[in-house]
Amino acid sequence: MIHWLAPYLFSDDVCRLLGYISFRAGGAAVTAFLxxxxxxxxxxxxxxxxxxxxxxxxxxxxxxEELHKDKVGTPTMGGLFVIGAxxxxxxxxxxxxxxxxxSLPALVLVGGFAGVGLWDDRVKLRQGLxxxxxxxxxxxxxxxxxxxxxxLVGLWLLGPAALQGDAGGPHLYVPFVKDLSFDLSVWFGVPxxxxxxxxxTGSANxxxxxxxxxxxxxxxxxxxxxxxxxxxxxxxxxxWSQYLLVPHVAGAGEMAVLMAALLGGAxxxxxxxxxxxxxxxxxxxxxxxxxxxxxxxxISRTELVLLVVGGVFVAEALSVILQVASFxxxxxxxxxxxxxxxxxxxxxxxxxxxxxxxxxxxALLAMCSLLLFKVR
Numbered sequence: 001m002i003h004w005l006a007p008y009l010f011s012d013d014v015c016r017l018l019g020y021i022s023f024r025a026g027g028a029a030v031t032a033f034l035x036x037x038x039x040x041x042x043x044x045x046x047x048x049x050x051x052x053x054x055x056x057x058x059x060x061x062x063x064x065e066e067l068h069k070d071k072v073g074t075p076t077m078g079g080l081f082v083i084g085a086x087x088x089x090x091x092x093x094x095x096x097x098x099x100x101x102x103s104l105p106a107l108v109l110v111g112g113f114a115g116v117g118l119w120d121d122r123v124k125l126r127q128g129l130x131x132x133x134x135x136x137x138x139x140x141x142x143x144x145x146x147x148x149x150x151x152l153v154g155l156w157l158l159g160p161a162a163l164q165g166d167a168g169g170p171h172l173y174v175p176f177v178k179d180l181s182f183d184l185s186v187w188f189g190v191p192x193x194x195x196x197x198x199x200x201t202g203s204a205n206x207x208x209x210x211x212x213x214x215x216x217x218x219x220x221x222x223x224x225x226x227x228x229x230x231x232x233x234x235x236x237x238x239x240w241s242q243y244l245l246v247p248h249v250a251g252a253g254e255m256a257v258l259m260a261a262l263l264g265g266a267x268x269x270x271x272x273x274x275x276x277x278x279x280x281x282x283x284x285x286x287x288x289x290x291x292x293x294x295x296x297x298x299i300s301r302t303e304l305v306l307l308v309v310g311g312v313f314v315a316e317a318l319s320v321i322l323q324v325a326s327f328x329x330x331x332x333x334x335x336x337x338x339x340x341x342x343x344x345x346x347x348x349x350x351x352x353x354x355x356x357x358x359x360x361x362x363a364l365l366a367m368c369s370l371l372l373f374k375v376r
Contacts, residue, residue, distance in 0.1 A: 035085035036268020047075035079285020117283030154196035206313035207290030229259035
């Protein structure tokens with residue numbers, strides 16, 4: 001938006017400066033951070049006054065509820081101000097003209113996923129006030145809503161946005177292998193839509209599962225956003241993509257601005273969410289943040305790289321899948337408790353140590369993804 005207004009507000013030199021993605025990415029990061037810092041106290045106060053507080057009941061684990069008893073009464077749904085800050089910063093600093101046709105779908109996706117999370121949070125908290133043990137909307141309702149949104153965005157990318165139109169349509173690229181890709185545009189783009197749904201909803205749910213300890217999800221989102229800011233910027237430049245031997249996607253560089261806003265918003269939320277947390281993000285935050293990361297991977301055609309960048313989220317989601325599958329098939333548990341961060345808690349590791357070590361792993365994975373990006 002600011003790029004449109006610039007000719008009416010600033011000199012030619014400033015207008016040229018606003019043409020640089022790097023400058024607008026910096027502006028988006030700072031804007032999102034400051035908005036989160038400014039909005040946070042008021043939103044937290046409002047959440048507290050409305051009685052929108054964390055629930056620890058209905059988990060099915062007495063030990064887990066005992067470990068988290070100090071979190072009772074902490075306001076939740078803090079994702080309202082972090083997602084609001086990210087969307088506002090992105091709308092201000094993103095470009096929507098020319099090849100930058102992926103910006104608007106990004107805002108729709110993040111806002112839509114956050115809306116599904118808001119729906120779930122509201123139902124969950126209303127059930128808590130009524131004394132019910134149920135915890136939010138059903139899995140079918142949540143996954144169904146996320147899938148519909150992912151399909152709509154996927155159709156948008158196939159149609160009006162013409163993702164990789166110069167290559168005949170979107171392709172799935174295999175990391176570390178040169179000149180190997182799979183055409184996802186066959187059969188009217190159905191393979192791409194399947195990939196889009198899996199990546200977008202899978203990432204959103206994985207971040208949601210990771211959001212269980214003070215600062216855990218926000219810190220990991222921040223490191224992942226840094227990695228994808230660099231990746232999308234590289235993919236969006238012809239010279240860099242040729243040097244790195246990765247597919248060039250015109251307009252993908254604009255997603256670096258979105259990732260910078262994601263970074264700023266995550267850090268702004270961490271200001272209030274670091275232990276002991278003053279607020280929790282709730283599904284309204286985690287689903288929106290996870291969707292934003294996945295969207296950057298989708299646009300940059302690096303869906304498989306996301307498995308490395310978001311390795312912490314993958315591990316958390318896999319731990320739940322393995323735990324459920326093992327218990328149903330063998331009547332035995334693989335982990336003391338799932339998701340994975342609770343396994344370490346049950347082993348006696350302090351929460352702050354679990355979070356700090358997970359941040360370190362997430363940062364290392366982000367660095368590895370950038371170091372290996374050139375490997376072919």
